[in-house]
Amino acid sequence: MVAIEYNKVKISVPESWDDITLGFYETFYTVKPETARERVALVAHICKTDANLLLGWPAEIFNRIVGYIGFLFEDNPAPPSPVVEVEGVKYVVPIEDELSLGAWVDADDAQKKEENVLSNILAIVCRPVGEEYNYKNNEARAAMFAALPVSKVLGVLAFFLHYKTVLDQRTAAYTKLAALVGQLPQNIKPLLSRGGGIKLSLIWPTLKYYVLIILLRYQLRKFLPSYSTVKTKTRQKTPSVS
Numbered sequence: 689m690v691a692i693e694y695n696k697v698k699i700s701v702p703e704s705w706d707d708i709t710l711g712f713y714e715t716f717y718t719v720k721p722e723t724a725r726e727r728v729a730l731v732a733h734i735c736k737t738d739a740n741l742l743l744g745w746p747a748e749i750f751n752r753i754v755g756y757i758g759f760l761f762e763d764n765p766a767p768p769s770p771v772v773e774v775e776g777v778k779y780v781v782p783i784e785d786e787l788s789l790g791a792w793v794d795a796d797d798a799q800k801k802e803e804n805v806l807s808n809i810l811a812i813v814c815r816p817v818g819e820e821y822n823y824k825n826n827e828a829r830a831a832m833f834a835a836l837p838v839s840k841v842l843g844v845l846a847f848f849l850h851y852k853t854v855l856d857q858r859t860a861a862y863t864k865l866a867a868l869v870g871q872l873p874q875n876i877k878p879l880l881s882r883g884g885g886i887k888l889s890l891i892w893p894t895l896k897y898y899v900l901i902i903l904l905r906y907q908l909r910k911f912l913p914s915y916s917t918v919k920t921k922t923r924q925k926t927p928s929v930s
Contacts, residue, residue: 690756694745699737701756708734708760710841711834714804731757769843772814774832779814781847791821806845807834814844 689700689707702708716734721727725739731750732739734757742750770781791812798808811829815821833841 692749692753694749697741699735699741701735701753702760703756704759705839705842706837708838709834710807710810710836710838711804713838714806714834717806734760764842764846766842766846768847770847772810772836772841772844774836774840777816779810780817781814781844788821790823794823794826804830804834806841807831809848810841810844 690703691698692701693699716730719730719733721730725743728742728750729739731753732742735742735753742753772779795809795812798812799805801808807830808826810833811826812821812823814829814833815825838845
């Protein structure tokens, strides 16, 4: 942090990713100021001060502040990495094909809520090596990632950007699947685990049961008097030779 003082008022200005936590970064990284006053408000928020205070200071000081926080608006300098280490524990983002359907569905929900998206996504997809996904860990993990300086997770964020196309495609696919699940019969819906994704092991046997019932009904129709025989071929009798 850099301390800047004017008229006996001092503010702290971040000068690197080490000075900003992921949770705080999430409060402004999607903000797109359109006017000069909105830009001042954004800078004030980043410095955790009042916009009116900066508006009363010389423009030269404001430009100095903008120079210090310029790193926030530059490209991510870290190489993509699926690993982040926290207190000696390595958290890893599994390869796409190894991520469970439940994790993908919950990640899609986290994106739609548009609140603390980065830390919530990390909590879902970034886990200790060998640990299976459990939605009950999400809240505590999200708080843990939110408290980290952004410098600790730059590699993982770059990793997500690198595979953004794949992630978007899979998210779209599972969103469609979620829509189809909503059309299932009511007696199947209790099999869905709230917050834990979809329990396929319970759904597919039920779907198989309905398919078998439909096939059985189709077979039974053949024995009804009204069953159509249009496609039934009759064999011509061969005249017997006496």
